Amino acid sequence: MRADTRDEIKADLANCKNCRDRTLLEARLNYRLKMIQYLATGIADTVGMVPGTSAGDQNAFAAISGTMAANAGAGVEGDVRAPANNTPLRGQTAMSVYVSVYGTREVNSAGIRLSIEEQLRQLGINILPHTAPPGFPVFNLTIKEVATQKSDLVSTTTRDYTKPWGQQEQTTTSLVITVPVTFELSAELLRLVPGTTTANNPIRDEAIWKIAESGKTEGTQSIAIVDEALKLAIHFVDAWASVNRPGPPITFKPRPAIVPGPPPQSNQQEIGLLHETISALNLGAVDSLYDVHSSQRDMVQKQLSDLEDAGQQVLNCQYGPPFPQNSAAAYTHPPGGYTEYNFWYPSAPPDILKYLLSTDGHPFMRLGLISLTKCPSTAAGAEQLFRLRLDTGPLANFREAAPDSIKLRSAPKATEDSPDYLAWKKFPPGSKAAYTLYHLHEYKPGTNGYTQTKISSYTLTLRSIDGERAIVDDESSTISGKIEHGPDAGRNGPDTHSSDQRIIKARRIVVPGTPADDPTQIVTRGEATLVLNGKSISTQWECITRAGDPLTFTKKWTSAEVPGGLVRLQQQTHSNILGGEYRDISQTLYAPIDGVDARLGNGGPRPAANPVPQ
Numbered sequence: 001m002r003a004d005t006r007d008e009i010k011a012d013l014a015n016c017k018n019c020r021d022r023t024l025l026e027a028r029l030n031y032r033l034k035m036i037q038y039l040a041t042g043i044a045d046t047v048g049m050v051p052g053t054s055a056g057d058q059n060a061f062a063a064i065s066g067t068m069a070a071n072a073g074a075g076v077e078g079d080v081r082a083p084a085n086n087t088p089l090r091g092q093t094a095m096s097v098y099v100s101v102y103g104t105r106e107v108n109s110a111g112i113r114l115s116i117e118e119q120l121r122q123l124g125i126n127i128l129p130h131t132a133p134p135g136f137p138v139f140n141l142t143i144k145e146v147a148t149q150k151s152d153l154v155s156t157t158t159r160d161y162t163k164p165w166g167q168q169e170q171t172t173t174s175l176v177i178t179v180p181v182t183f184e185l186s187a188e189l190l191r192l193v194p195g196t197t198t199a200n201n202p203i204r205d206e207a208i209w210k211i212a213e214s215g216k217t218e219g220t221q222s223i224a225i226v227d228e229a230l231k232l233a234i235h236f237v238d239a240w241a242s243v244n245r246p247g248p249p250i251t252f253k254p255r256p257a258i259v260p261g262p263p264p265q266s267n268q269q270e271i272g273l274l275h276e277t278i279s280a281l282n283l284g285a286v287d288s289l290y291d292v293h294s295s296q297r298d299m300v301q302k303q304l305s306d307l308e309d310a311g312q313q314v315l316n317c318q319y320g321p322p323f324p325q326n327s328a329a330a331y332t333h334p335p336g337g338y339t340e341y342n343f344w345y346p347s348a349p350p351d352i353l354k355y356l357l358s359t360d361g362h363p364f365m366r367l368g369l370i371s372l373t374k375c376p377s378t379a380a381g382a383e384q385l386f387r388l389r390l391d392t393g394p395l396a397n398f399r400e401a402a403p404d405s406i407k408l409r410s411a412p413k414a415t416e417d418s419p420d421y422l423a424w425k426k427f428p429p430g431s432k433a434a435y436t437l438y439h440l441h442e443y444k445p446g447t448n449g450y451t452q453t454k455i456s457s458y459t460l461t462l463r464s465i466d467g468e469r470a471i472v473d474d475e476s477s478t479i480s481g482k483i484e485h486g487p488d489a490g491r492n493g494p495d496t497h498s499s500d501q502r503i504i505k506a507r508r509i510v511v512p513g514t515p516a517d518d519p520t521q522i523v524t525r526g527e528a529t530l531v532l533n534g535k536s537i538s539t540q541w542e543c544i545t546r547a548g549d550p551l552t553f554t555k556k557w558t559s560a561e562v563p564g565g566l567v568r569l570q571q572q573t574h575s576n577i578l579g580g581e582y583r584d585i586s587q588t589l590y591a592p593i594d595g596v597d598a599r600l601g602n603g604g605p606r607p608a609a610n611p612v613p614q
Contacts, residue, residue: 009227020241021234023122026357027115028230033293034360035106035223080213086239088208092189093247095120095137096128103145107226108361110390115357116141116233117392123240124247130391133198136205137191139236143229144184145222181222186212187232211235252392254348254369258385260376271339271379274320278345281312285342286363296359303355304363314367315345317375317382341382343389344371365390415507423558423565424462424470424504431563434459434591436598445580454479454597460502460564467506472564474500520547530557530567531601535592539567551583562590 009032013025097120099113116139117127128135158170188210196204211232217225263270281304283289292300318340348371349355356362356369368389376382424431436457440450458476465471478496522545530537537559545553557568569588574581589598 020123020246021119021237023115023119023357024230024234024237027112027360028227030296030358030360031112031226031230032223033296034291037291037293079215080211082211082235083209083239086209086243089189089240090243092137092240093124093244094126094128095139095189096130096135098130098134098138098140100140100142102143103147104143107143108365109143111356111360111362111365112141112226112230114353114390114392115230118252118353118357119233119237121250121252122246123237123244124250125240126250127392133203136198137189137208138205139187139189141229141233142184142186142188143226145225146182147180147222180216180218181225182214182216183222183225183228184212184214185225185229185232186210187229187236188212189236209236209239211239252353254350254352254371257345257347257371257373259373260381260385263376263378263381271319271321273317273375273377273379274338275316275318276375277316277318278313279316281308281314285314285316285367287361287366289363291361292359292363300359300363303358307349312349313345315343315372315375317341317343319379319382339379341375341379341386342367343385344368346373347371415509418505418508419565420504421470421506423560424465424472424563426560427462427465427563429462429464431462432459433563433566434594434598435566436589436591438585438587438589440585440587442583445582450583450585457591457597462563463501469506470504472502472504474502476500521545522547528557532567532590533593533596533599534601537561537567537590537592551581566590 009025009029013022013029016022016025097113097117099109099116101107101109120139121127188207190205191208192198193204193206213228213232279285283304286304289297289300289304318338320338344352344367348367348369352364352369355364368386369392370385370389372385376385434457437455439453439455441453442448442450456476456478458474461473461475463471463473476498478498524543524545525541527538527540530539538561539557539559541555541557543553543555551572551574553572555568555570556566558565559567566588567590569586571586572583574583576582589600591598
């Protein structure tokens with residue numbers, strides 16, 4: 001189960017003209033190409049932010065990162081645990097397929113599932129539709145990734161003997177961040193526990209065959225984790241074929257066009273249909289072609305052009321708000337309170353599955369496998385169909401689901417006033433609170449001696465507030481620091497700016513249990529007066545410390561005098577380096593003076609406090 005580079009996967013595929021694993025080998029190659037494209041584009045964009053870099057520099061760095069990604073995989077070595085025998089797979093000629101992904105957004109789980117389903121069809125295995133509860137047996141591929149960020153301050157000393165004595169050495173400090181990834185993979189065939197039915201709640205199932213792998217990697221090597229998962233699926237195919245005789249391949253057929261029915265009766269105000277438009281297939285109805293690897297882009301463009309020439313059409317459904325424009329509710333449905341959905345019309349292309357599997361993250365994934373005869377009457381109905389567009393089971397007699405608000409009403413949950421909302425309630429729209437975020441690193445254990453680095457600053461502005469929610473704008477600026485190499489070495493790099501919007505509801509669902517109920521945590525509270533830039537602020541604080549580890553804690557100071565409530569937030573961790581415990585602190589401070597970075601005391605620097613600051 002050795003991990004392979006892209007070229008090795010291509011070689012395997014070239015030697016597999018009619019082999020039983022061909023569909024999954026193509027999925028492996030397509031996934032690698034997609035991730036190479038993703039990394040190369042990301043590197044080029046990052047390099048382009050550095051002053052003085054040309055388009056040639058960007059392309060060169062992108063090519064380097066693409067080559068590294070293509071060769072990634074050989075370093076991914078996990079602990080593989082295979083089943084003792086394949087006998088339980090004998091006679092299993094029908095199953096549903098699920099792909100479960102945790103800890104990453106880079107994996108198109110629907111695309112992987114479609115590849116597995118098609119590979120099983122090629123063996124003559126019937127694919128059961130997704131149902132609730134599911135139809136058994138179930139083949140389940142699980143991908144779990146846990147990324148943990150580690151940061152270290154690294155000092156570099158350079159010597160220039162052309163300068164006067166005492167000025168020849170120059171020391172620069174940079175923050176180095178690494179992201180190791182721990183992964184757990186499994187491919188298993190599940191069945192109901194004998195003597196139970198799908199009516200059991202929860203469903204009782206068991207794995208009759210399972211192969212699993214776990215390990216750890218980092219950097220570009222992590223793109224091979226999904227490739228390792230696909231190899232487990234190939235292992236399942238080979239195991240099934242070892243105890244079964246493959247039957248005639250089963251051809252996938254697109255389902256008939258869906259006729260949306262009326263929505264259920266409701267006293268809730270729903271977002272209704274404004275415009276229904278039928279048009280020729282166009283690029284605006286699908287995702288961008290430029291997310292596809294450059295080697296496959298011409299192929300996808302030709303597929304799009306051929307379907308346009310054949311007269312393929314799409315149905316555009318635009319829904320509008322039942323609330324006044326510029327109201328608080330309108331901001332929860334951007335842009336401007338309108339939303340759109342596109343579907344195939346009057347039917348999906350006959351080769352739609354072939355198109356979707358020809359590259360990872362195909363632009364046609366946006367439209368999926370279904371077609372509609374008309375638009376659903378509400379946005380909730382369109383959203384329901386949109387979420388089911390990649391399921392391969394039938395959707396006969398489709399009826400729009402009840403709005404989520406009605407579903408919740410049948411089983412109401414206890415709510416309480418939201419502290420975050422109350423912290424803004426007494427302030428008028430336009431109120432602001434500015435903050436400065438610092439990182440402090442203890443350079444000598446146990447001394448309270450820290451290097452302090454400004455990471456970012458941000459401002460919260462109350463846009464509007466009513467009895468149901470507060471809308472807060474978040475404008476942030478991240479400090480890039482000094483450039484260490486190249487013609488601009490020694491200069492500050494470009495800062496990055498971003499904006500976001502927070503919607504804070506007046507009520508929140510009560511979650512049973514509090515930190516005080518957790519035996520792994522110690523909670524203490526008190527009152528203190530903080531001085532920030534010379535201004536005294538009365539606060540209440542709460543500190544949550546890990547039991548048995550007083551050097552790991554989170555402490556928060558709040559005040560009713562400050563819009564939003566937050567005055568100071570301090571999060572401390574520690575790490576053992578060569579036998580010494582070094583503390584790292586992330587500290588967010590309220591800036592009471594407009595345009596001036598927040599500082600404790602009268603404005604001068606102050607070292608971080610000891611384990612549990614008072």
